[in-house]
Amino acid sequence: MSIPDYDMAVQTRGLTKVFKGQTALQDLDLEVPRGGVFALLGPNSAGKTTTIKLLMNLLQPTSGEMKVLGLDPVQQGVAVRSRTGYQPETGQMPEYARVGDLLELCRSLYPNWNVHKVETYRREFELDLKSFVKQLSKGKVTLLALLLALGPEPDLLLLDEPGTGLDPLRRRQVIKLLVDEVAGEGRTIFLSSHNLPDVERLADRVGFLNRGRLILSRPLDQLLAEEKKIWVVCPEGIPGDLADWPGVRRIERENGRTVLVVSGQVEEIAEKLRSLDRVTFEILDQTLEDIFITYAEEQEHATP
Numbered sequence: 001m002s003i004p005d006y007d008m009a010v011q012t013r014g015l016t017k018v019f020k021g022q023t024a025l026q027d028l029d030l031e032v033p034r035g036g037v038f039a040l041l042g043p044n045s046a047g048k049t050t051t052i053k054l055l056m057n058l059l060q061p062t063s064g065e066m067k068v069l070g071l072d073p074v075q076q077g078v079a080v081r082s083r084t085g086y087q088p089e090t091g092q093m094p095e096y097a098r099v100g101d102l103l104e105l106c107r108s109l110y111p112n113w114n115v116h117k118v119e120t121y122r123r124e125f126e127l128d129l130k131s132f133v134k135q136l137s138k139g140k141v142t143l144l145a146l147l148l149a150l151g152p153e154p155d156l157l158l159l160d161e162p163g164t165g166l167d168p169l170r171r172r173q174v175i176k177l178l179v180d181e182v183a184g185e186g187r188t189i190f191l192s193s194h195n196l197p198d199v200e201r202l203a204d205r206v207g208f209l210n211r212g213r214l215i216l217s218r219p220l221d222q223l224l225a226e227e228k229k230i231w232v233v234c235p236e237g238i239p240g241d242l243a244d245w246p247g248v249r250r251i252e253r254e255n256g257r258t259v260l261v262v263s264g265q266v267e268e269i270a271e272k273l274r275s276l277d278r279v280t281f282e283i284l285d286q287t288l289e290d291i292f293i294t295y296a297e298e299q300e301h302a303t304p
Contacts, residue, residue, distance in 0.1 A: 100129030138165030
């Protein structure tokens with residue numbers, strides 16, 4: 001079945017990749033709207049890098065379909081790459097190439113190469129044109145890879161762990177750059193990361209990937225608004241049907257309190273708690289990391 005023609009930067013249906021009998025990505029159904037920042041989150045070996053390489057046609061899918069900017073990466077790989085910037089996780093650049101030579105090479109390959117912006121970013125990143133890649137720190141290699149991906153002003157920027165090797169100050173600089181200069185211009189950023197605090201400052205939509213499966217994909221503000229914990233004190237014992245209340249994902253014990261992990265229907269649950277005698281409770285926000293761990297643990301328990 002063909003993927004519908006929506007206004008999406010990335011679409012996949014049943015996308016699967018198997019390496020030598022091992023499934024790295026299974027039945028990925030994903031939609032990333034054009035514009036904004038989408039973050040694909042997950043631990044190491046979750047399938048994040050595999051997904052990005054499939055979108056860039058650096059790997060061939062075992063099965064399923066995908067569209068990037070409305071194009072099929074398998075059949076139209078050159079057209080996809082001409083409109084896409086890609087920063088690989090490891091940099092993957094020749095050690096004995098100079099920074100200046102790499103910039104000149106990429107400039108010759110892309111008609112839309114923005115010389116002025118590249119030079120501005122290079123100075124901000126403190127990259128010496130005469131330095132060899134081998135001489136650069138891991139963080140500097142990350143910045144160089146990002147610079148090469150930004151140069152052609154792509155419609156879609158694919159970033160694989162863009163914070164690798166960067167200190168907190170540099171990470172904040174990169175986040176500001178991506179938000180202001182790329183997403184702020186209406187282009188799309190698709191990034192993979194396991195640094196969840198950085199993602200909270202950058203993304204407007206997130207997807208959770210674990211063991212090659214997509215656990216969820218939602219706007220970040222919606223996710224943070226709907227996923228809560230509620231501390232409950234019930235001197236006379238919790239209601240017997242509490243686990244069956246709509247929106248209650250699970251019940252835990254913490255410091256002598258009952259803790260409800262809830263997804264949606266927060267106000268409805270709070271209203272029911274208010275109706276009980278001698279019950280006190282407090283609604284608590286969760287971090288993105290808290291939410292991911294909850295969903296990942298549930299998937300681990302459900303997976304045979």
